[in-house]
Amino acid sequence: MQYDKLEVVDLCVSVVDNRRAYVHAEEKEILKGVNLVINRDEVHAIMGPNGSGKSTLAASIAGAPGYKITSGDILLTLDGNTQSILDLTVDARARAGIFLARQTPTAVDGITLSNFLRTAKTAIDGLAPNVCTWIKELDAAMEHLKMDKSLASRSLNVGFSGGEKKHAEILQLEILRPKFAILDETDSGLDVDALKTVCDEINRTKLDAKFGALLITHYTHILEYVEPDFVHVFADGQIVESGGSSLAKKLEISGYAEYIK
Amino acid sequence: MLDKILNQNQKKHYTLEQNQALDLFVLQMHDRDCEVDIRIDLTGADASVNIFGVYFASAGQVIRNRVVVNHNAPNCTSNILYKGALLGENARTHWDGSVYIAENAFAADTYEANRNLLLSQGTSAVSVPNLEILTGDIVRAGHASATGRFDDEQLFYLMSRGIDAKTAQKLIVRGFFEEVVQNAELEDFEQEEILKQLERKIDAVR
Numbered sequence: 001m002q003y004d005k006l007e008v009v010d011l012c013v014s015v016v017d018n019r020r021a022y023v024h025a026e027e028k029e030i031l032k033g034v035n036l037v038i039n040r041d042e043v044h045a046i047m048g049p050n051g052s053g054k055s056t057l058a059a060s061i062a063g064a065p066g067y068k069i070t071s072g073d074i075l076l077t078l079d080g081n082t083q084s085i086l087d088l089t090v091d092a093r094a095r096a097g098i099f100l101a102r103q104t105p106t107a108v109d110g111i112t113l114s115n116f117l118r119t120a121k122t123a124i125d126g127l128a129p130n131v132c133t134w135i136k137e138l139d140a141a142m143e144h145l146k147m148d149k150s151l152a153s154r155s156l157n158v159g160f161s162g163g164e165k166k167h168a169e170i171l172q173l174e175i176l177r178p179k180f181a182i183l184d185e186t187d188s189g190l191d192v193d194a195l196k197t198v199c200d201e202i203n204r205t206k207l208d209a210k211f212g213a214l215l216i217t218h219y220t221h222i223l224e225y226v227e228p229d230f231v232h233v234f235a236d237g238q239i240v241e242s243g244g245s246s247l248a249k250k251l252e253i254s255g256y257a258e259y260i261k
Numbered sequence: 262m263l264d265k266i267l268n269q270n271q272k273k274h275y276t277l278e279q280n281q282a283l284d285l286f287v288l289q290m291h292d293r294d295c296e297v298d299i300r301i302d303l304t305g306a307d308a309s310v311n312i313f314g315v316y317f318a319s320a321g322q323v324i325r326n327r328v329v330v331n332h333n334a335p336n337c338t339s340n341i342l343y344k345g346a347l348l349g350e351n352a353r354t355h356w357d358g359s360v361y362i363a364e365n366a367f368a369a370d371t372y373e374a375n376r377n378l379l380l381s382q383g384t385s386a387v388s389v390p391n392l393e394i395l396t397g398d399i400v401r402a403g404h405a406s407a408t409g410r411f412d413d414e415q416l417f418y419l420m421s422r423g424i425d426a427k428t429a430q431k432l433i434v435r436g437f438f439e440e441v442v443q444n445a446e447l448e449d450f451e452q453e454e455i456l457k458q459l460e461r462k463i464d465a466v467r
Contacts, residue, residue, distance in 0.1 A: 062421050063417075063421075064417055064421075065413045065414075065417055066413075089420070089426070090417060090420040090421050091420040091421075091423055091424055091425050091426065091429075093421075094420065094421050094422055094423040095423045099421075100421055102418075105418065106412075106414045106415050106417075106418040108415050108418065108419070108432075108433060108436055109436045109437065109439070109440070110433075110435060110436020110437060110438070110439030110440065111432050111433070111435070111436045116419070116422070116432075119424055119428070119432065120419075120422035120423050120424055123422070123423035123424045123425065123428075124422070124423040155436070172422060176422065176423070
């Protein structure tokens with residue numbers, strides 16, 4: 001496990017505007033050669049201005065539709081075996097241990113949060129969770145996150161507040177226990193108390209699952225609760241500077257101006 | 262009164278007298294072409310009707326629905342909801358729903374909606390809701406029609422949690438039909454049976 005890692009190698013990604021694909025496929029290059037190595041149990045923070053490509057990096061690792069890898073690779077090393085995940089389907093990537101909490105989680109009508117979680121847990125573990133312990137496990141996780149229990153029997157993210165959606169993403173993180181977790185602006189839209197609750201839960205889960213984490217954020221606040229081992233500055237589709245947690249403090253004062261051409 | 266039209270061609274005419282209420286459920290989930298034609302006359306005051314429909318057209322299959330509701334008396338209520346899915350080359354559906362509210366049918370309350378989910382290319386869903394109101398005194402009168410492609414973002418979201426494409430698709434389609442299946446006056450085993458048939462239709466592909 002100590003050698004497990006997720007590697008982004010010279011990654012170039014374009015977004016394809018699907019709505020206009022029938023007229024003429026419009027491609028725009030967003031990522032322009034990203035290199036990043038995340039070892040298991042490390043926390044990497046990516047900070048940078050709006051539109052610099054942070055979410056594109058997250059989406060590309062998870063395999064979201066609408067993104068086209070034009071060159072480079074994403075490699076996953078588990079138990080000494082390294083493989084490219086680019087040929088893996090989205091669900092295979094998730095079963096390999098990659099988890100993405102998106103900025104705006106999708107709502108799905110008619111599937112309850114608890115049914116969704118049980119189905120996902122079964123898919124990830126390869127067997128259905130124990131009936132006796134499952135309810136307890138779900139209850140405990142929701143309690144940690146101070147979530148309203150009634151959310152479990154509501155349709156997935158349908159009518160959830162912005163904060164409830166973020167809590168539900170971290171609930172999934174705890175239940176599914178990935179090897180690598182990408183948290184795309186999990187902090188945005190959370191008030192101070194909620195942020196602390198969510199971060200406590202990220203830390204608790206990490207202590208146990210020892211996942212490598214990629215935190216994408218605009219603010220240093222979340223980094224006070226979930227301490228990063230590395231901070232990377234993202235600008236114009238590339239990592240332009242990397243450093244320790246002190247880099248985040250510098251950014252808080254000076255902003256991104258010096259990185260934008 | 263409760264009536265069900267299950268997987269068969271049918272032409273039916275109901276007349277509802279004062280205070281009579283009808284719940285009607287229409288299912289078209291088998292593999293043959295199917296045509297169901299319903300006419301409801303609300304002739305007595307305070308009569309009410311709920312009509313729920315579920316249909317699924319596979320490759321080459323044609324499913325037709327026609328619903329006519331005539332409000333001919335005061336204080337009558339009609340509520341119509343049909344949901345359909347289409348999957349496969351040349352799967353076609355045609356839905357035509359008309360509600361007429363006569364001059365003397367004051368305080369009418371009506372809503373009709375048809376929603377279609379296109380699960381693949383090469384499908385065609387025609388949806389025509391009509392509403393004709395001849396009285397000025399209405400509690401509510403609405404109609405809606407929506408036909409949408411399968412949502413890639415939903416599929417991605419479920420798959421990003423390890424769920425394979427086919428299972429994810431089934432969950433989303435089940436979720437789509439849940440509203441109408443739950444609102445119709447069905448026994449639990451009937452609901453389960455419908456959702457099973459639904460999964461069988463999806464499994465039949467590839």
